Structures are given as structure tokens and as C-alpha cells.
Amino acid sequence: MFKLLSHSLFIFTILCQSLFADDKREIAVSKLIKDKKRHLQEYLKIHSQFNKQVCRAGAEEKYWELYREFRGDGHYLPVLKDGKLDRLTVSRFVTEIESKIQWINEEKSKLSKRKDFDLIKPALKKLEQRLDEALKLKEKIIFAKDDKEKALALTESKYAMIALKGAYKNLTDQIPFLLSYKFPVDHFQLRENYDDVKYSEDVKEIQRKNEVYFFRKIVQDGAQNPENSGSDSFLRAALDTLALELENQSSILSENLRHDLSWAIDSVEGHISRYGKVKIIKRLEEWSDRTKRELDFYIALKNDKVQAGDHFETSMDILSRKEKARYLLKEYVLTKQKEVYEYWARQSPLNRALFSMETILFNEVGRFDGSDALERKDVAQVVINRTFEDRYNELVERDSLYSYLSTHFKKHQAEYPWLNVMLKEGEFSFTYFFITGSVRIFCPEQTRIGKSLIRENVSLALDLLSEPNHNFNALRYFSRASMLGRISMDKLWGDYQAIAERPGIKVVRNHERYTGFLKDGKLTFLYDFMSPEGDNYLVYQIGKTKMVYLAKNKTFYTYRSPHYFKYFAPVTKLSHSPKKP
Incomplete structure (x- = not known):
């Protein structure tokens, strides 16, 4: 009997291996889907066991404790290749912070002398009127009956865009207290400059990276309430980009410009009515005081004598403490991600796929798209598409998680493309150890709403795994509306092209x-x-x-708003033909 049982188990193992082994990808997952309701219940049961095993008592609390230590006081510390403080960059930007404090105080003083905000509402109204005029002329151009009518509308539109630019200038002149320091800041250029040297090991480029990032910290800032809530940095950054866009306007109103101007009009109006003059002055006072504390810190850092409670610390003391806090948080998150990886690697290929898909959907989309789930379906298809691409479906030594995996899983990690796609470093931002969403990988949300969304996402994943959309070959996406300054990432993705709306x-x-x-x-x-x-x-x-x-x-x-989700496919074809996952 035991011989017969052993022989049966051997045959079963061989059959499983042949079923799931195909160029390191689990292309047979869809073949496992027989009863979606049963699969859903089975997954939720395993997921509950996973939560108890990996998110043990105190696991999430420990993450937040380590995260608070890692965040510290929030001061940026530029470091050279040898691990020492970049004193040249600190010294250079101390004077910039001094100028920033002076600017904030000047704006606060001008605002305190201002009688009221009576001129802001007419400026908003005029901008809204100019926007409507430009939009109507766009409609005339598109629906023109002949070339003559179109040419006339184009000429009118050109002048309407000039008037729109003037109306925006008039508004920004009325709200200098809502603009960025160094307005208008080019947030795209700052992002591009930083990305150019982000991973460089060259000594000069490391210092350049420090300079760009320090400058970003200074100018990509804003006022907030005295209790540290309600930052307006996002609004200030959007106003920056609008000013630059209007400087380089075309003769026809673009949809991006229309959308952002409409949002800015509502946001400025809401900000003014919500806070009023007195509260805005208090917010500027908080900003000034906070920036003054930053200045004091960097001056002390430059002098290598920073007060910490009842004692003083050198720059090396601070860097060592910061590096230790960074190491402990990273070590903890990656250790938990290892537990997650190895737990699900021991589950069936179908449940591995469901876990990866529903976790990505929960953190990347949430409840943004409501019951129709169109964005979740597309993001889920992006995940499926990535399982066929070696760039996304494999972990390599430079991926931080790789060194944490047990020997067996390092050797066989290519057999788990679903887990690799989710935890591949640099792809989904919520997986970074310094992004708070990373806690939801090993401690899934257990609220009623959270559990309901997980259930929805698992059902959606089962449907899409059964019938993937092979015509949708996107591998990337981004939300312009959620980017600081509302910048377009497609300008930085030369190897990818936008999929039509x-x-x-x-x-x-x-x-x-x-x-x-x-x-x-x-x-x-x-x-x-x-x-x-x-x-x-x-x-x-x-x-x-x-x-x-x-x-x-x-x-x-x-x-479907392209301002919130825009998808991109590679310029060259996929390295593997899409198959049923």
C-alpha cells in the first residue's frame, strides 16, 4: 500500500511539474480555475491564516516605531560616496534657506497689511471666463464646417490663449502668499535632473544628486496648520506648472491645461474660503518657524555641533544614527517581505497569483474607480503582462529582497513570477521600505471596508485570469494628477508609448x-x-x-479620466507572446 501511495505521489509531482513549468512562468494558472466561488473562499481562508502567521501581534506597531525613528525630524542629510557629510552642499544651501525665510516673512507682512481678499474672487471669475472662451473656440475649431471657418477660429483661439495667460498672471499677482518660493518652479526639470544621476556612483554626480535633491526639499514646500496638517505644497506646485505651461502655450487649449486650470480655480477658491486671512497668516508663521528650525539645524551641522537634548552631536554622530535607523527599518521590512514571499511560494500557483494581484490592486488603485472597476481591471492586466517579461518577472542580485531569501527560494525564484512582479524593486512604489504602504504587504488591512475591497479584488482577479485581455499590452501606468506639480512621466519614458484613451x-x-x-x-x-x-x-x-x-x-x-490613470506599452514588442496566465 505504501509503495502504491509513494508511486502515486511521484506521478502527481511529475504531472504538477510539467503543468507549471514553462520558461519560468506559471502560464497554466487559468487552467486551475474551475469554481470561482470555491476558489474565492479558499483564498480568503488562506489569506486569514497568512495574516495571523506573518502579521503577528506587534508586527505593525514595530513597523511604525521603526518608521518614526527613520523619519526623525525630517531633515535631509546629503552624503558623499565615502559616507561623510557633503558639507559643500550644506554650506551652499544655508544661504538659500535664509533667503526663503526672508521671502516667507515678507509675504506674511504684506498679507497682514492687506485689507481683504476682495480682488481674488474677481480674478478667479475672470480666469474662469477666459478658460470658457478658449474652450468654446476649441469646439469651433474641431467642428468647423470648412477650412475658412477653422482658420478664423484658430486666429481667435490664439488671442484667447494670450488673454488666458494674462488672466492667470492677474490671479497669481493677487495670491503671492500661495505661490512657491522661487515661483515658478520647474518640477519636471528637477525630477529629470535628479533621475539622471540618481543611481550614479561617480563622485561628481553624487554631489550633483545631493544638490538637486536639497534644492527640491527647499522649493517643493508649503505652509500648513500649526498642528502640522493641511499642507498646501501640492497646490503651490500645481500653480508653478500652470505658469510654465501658459508660457509655452499653443494656439488651442489642451485638455491637460483645461483640467489643471479648472482644478486650480476650485482649489484656490476653496483654500481662501476655508482659511481666510487670519488662519493663512498663522500658517505662514508656522512655515517660517519650521524653516527657521531647519536653518538652525544646518548651521549647527555645518559647524559640526548639533544639540540633541542635553548633549551635542557631530555630523558623523547624526549620520550614524540616521543610517542605523534606516538599516533597522529596511531590515525589518525586507525580513517581513521574505516571510511573505516564502509563505505564498508554498501555496498553489493560483493563490500566489491572487495574492499578488489583489495586494497590488489594493495599494495602487484602492477604491478610486468604484463598482465598474475599469482601472483595477487594467492595472491587473498590467500585472499579468509583466509576468511574461523577464525585466519584471525575475529577482536578481541587485534587488534588495534577493539576498534575504532562503537558499532554496533564491535558487528557484524564477518559478514564482507573480511574487517577483509584485516585489521587484523600483516598480510598485508601495513596496519600498520607506513608503508607509509597505506595511500592508505583511499586515493587510483588517477593517470591514478593507476586507470588502480584498474580496472584490480577488473576484476581479479570478475573472481576469480566466479571460485575460490580450489586446491590452500595457506594462506601465501613472497618475499625473497625483504627481507633485502634475508633471507627465511619459516625457521620461523614452522606451514606452502612451496607449490611446x-x-x-x-x-x-x-x-x-x-x-x-x-x-x-x-x-x-x-x-x-x-x-x-x-x-x-x-x-x-x-x-x-x-x-x-x-x-x-x-x-x-x-x-475614464486620463489625468488619473494613463497606460503605456513598450515601443518594441513584448519579448514573449501573451498566453493565458
Whole structure:
């Protein structure tokens, strides 16, 4: 009997190996899906066991304790290749911080002498009017009946854009207390300059990296409430980019510019009404005091004598303490990620895939797209696509997690592409040890809402694994609206090209209503786009609701904002033909 059992187990092992072994990828996961409801319940049970085993009592608390130590007082410490303080960079930017304090105090003084904000509302209104004029002329250009009508509208649009730029200048002149130090800051150029030297080991380029990052810390800043809440740095950065965009405007209003101006108008109006003059002055006072503390720190650091409680520390003392805190946090997170990796590596290929997909969806998309889950479906397909790409589906020695894995898993890590795709260093930001989202990898959210979202995401993953969208070959995506300064990352991704915008799902319940609005001229035209299939769609808005219209079949669709999720495919073809994962 035992011989028979051993023989059966041997045959079963061979069959499993042949089923899942294919060029280091688990292409047979879809073949395992038989009963989605049963798979969901089985996964949730294993997930619950995982949470108890890996997120033991005190695990999350320890993370936050280490994170607070790592964050410290938030001061940036530029370090040279030899591990010593970059004193030249510190000395250079001490005078810049002094200038910044002077600027903040001047703005605070000017604001305190200001009687009221009466001129801001008219400036906002005028900007809104100019924006509407430019938008209407864009509509005239697109729907022009002939070349003559189009040429005339183009000329009008050119002057409308000049007027729009003037209206924006008038607004920024009224709100200098809401602008960045060194306005307008080019956030894209700062990002590009930093990325150019980010990973360099060259001595001069390391110092250049320090200079760029220090300058970014100084100018990418803002006021906040005295209790350290409600930072306005995001608004200030957006106003920077708008000023630069208007300097390089085209003759026709772009959708990015329209969207950002509309957002800025609402945000400035909301900021003014929320805080008022007195609170804004207090916020500027907090900013000035905080920046003064930074200045005192860097002057003391330059002099190699920084007070820490009842004693003084040298720059090496501080660097050693900071490095220790960094090491302890990184060590803890990577050790927990190792536990996560090895726990799920021991589960079935299907459950490995479900864990990777639902964890990525939870942290990358959350509940942004609601019940239609269109963005979650696309992000999930990106994950599937990456399992076929060696650049994404393998861990190598330079990936920090690799050295933490047990010998067996190092040797066989190519057999776990789903886990590799999720934990590949530098791909999903929430996996970085210094990003607080990393705690959710080993301690999944256990709130009612969190558990509900996990369940939704697992169901979605099962559906997509059963029937992947092979026509969607995206490997990357980003959200411009969530970037500081609303910069476009596609300018930095030379090897990738944007996938054309697509409509959402077909509108059923409100179709007749929208058709009536369109016929009565109640819909505001925003822009048009060409889908990957070559269909020309029109985007309209009424109130806060946007919808997409395809004129050739008189059909309305829901709107998917490209400002929040924009997808990119490689310029060259995928290295492997898509198969069912």
C-alpha cells in the first residue's frame, strides 16, 4: 500500500511539474480555475491564516516605531560616496534657506497689511471666463464646417490663449502668499535632473544628486496648520506648472491645461474660503518657524555641533544614527517581505497569483474607480503582462529582497513570477521600505471596508485570469494628477508609448437624458480623442458629470479620466507572446 501511495505521489509531482513549468512562468494558472466561488473562499481562508502567521501581534506597531525613528525630524542629510557629510552642499544651501525665510516673512507682512481678499474672487471669475472662451473656440475649431471657418477660429483661439495667460498672471499677482518660493518652479526639470544621476556612483554626480535633491526639499514646500496638517505644497506646485505651461502655450487649449486650470480655480477658491486671512497668516508663521528650525539645524551641522537634548552631536554622530535607523527599518521590512514571499511560494500557483494581484490592486488603485472597476481591471492586466517579461518577472542580485531569501527560494525564484512582479524593486512604489504602504504587504488591512475591497479584488482577479485581455499590452501606468506639480512621466519614458484613451462602459440608465441634453445644447464640450480602434469620441460635461459620446452610433459611455490613470506599452514588442496566465 505504501509503495502504491509513494508511486502515486511521484506521478502527481511529475504531472504538477510539467503543468507549471514553462520558461519560468506559471502560464497554466487559468487552467486551475474551475469554481470561482470555491476558489474565492479558499483564498480568503488562506489569506486569514497568512495574516495571523506573518502579521503577528506587534508586527505593525514595530513597523511604525521603526518608521518614526527613520523619519526623525525630517531633515535631509546629503552624503558623499565615502559616507561623510557633503558639507559643500550644506554650506551652499544655508544661504538659500535664509533667503526663503526672508521671502516667507515678507509675504506674511504684506498679507497682514492687506485689507481683504476682495480682488481674488474677481480674478478667479475672470480666469474662469477666459478658460470658457478658449474652450468654446476649441469646439469651433474641431467642428468647423470648412477650412475658412477653422482658420478664423484658430486666429481667435490664439488671442484667447494670450488673454488666458494674462488672466492667470492677474490671479497669481493677487495670491503671492500661495505661490512657491522661487515661483515658478520647474518640477519636471528637477525630477529629470535628479533621475539622471540618481543611481550614479561617480563622485561628481553624487554631489550633483545631493544638490538637486536639497534644492527640491527647499522649493517643493508649503505652509500648513500649526498642528502640522493641511499642507498646501501640492497646490503651490500645481500653480508653478500652470505658469510654465501658459508660457509655452499653443494656439488651442489642451485638455491637460483645461483640467489643471479648472482644478486650480476650485482649489484656490476653496483654500481662501476655508482659511481666510487670519488662519493663512498663522500658517505662514508656522512655515517660517519650521524653516527657521531647519536653518538652525544646518548651521549647527555645518559647524559640526548639533544639540540633541542635553548633549551635542557631530555630523558623523547624526549620520550614524540616521543610517542605523534606516538599516533597522529596511531590515525589518525586507525580513517581513521574505516571510511573505516564502509563505505564498508554498501555496498553489493560483493563490500566489491572487495574492499578488489583489495586494497590488489594493495599494495602487484602492477604491478610486468604484463598482465598474475599469482601472483595477487594467492595472491587473498590467500585472499579468509583466509576468511574461523577464525585466519584471525575475529577482536578481541587485534587488534588495534577493539576498534575504532562503537558499532554496533564491535558487528557484524564477518559478514564482507573480511574487517577483509584485516585489521587484523600483516598480510598485508601495513596496519600498520607506513608503508607509509597505506595511500592508505583511499586515493587510483588517477593517470591514478593507476586507470588502480584498474580496472584490480577488473576484476581479479570478475573472481576469480566466479571460485575460490580450489586446491590452500595457506594462506601465501613472497618475499625473497625483504627481507633485502634475508633471507627465511619459516625457521620461523614452522606451514606452502612451496607449490611446478609451471610453468607459456604455451608458444605459441615463442615455435618453444625456441625448436630450445634447440636443438642447446643455452639454459643455471638453475635448475629443481617438480610441485604439480608430473611433473618434467626444467628451462632454454637465455640472460635475462627464460622459463620452460616439457620434457614429449616437451612444454615450462613462468617462475614464486620463489625468488619473494613463497606460503605456513598450515601443518594441513584448519579448514573449501573451498566453493565458
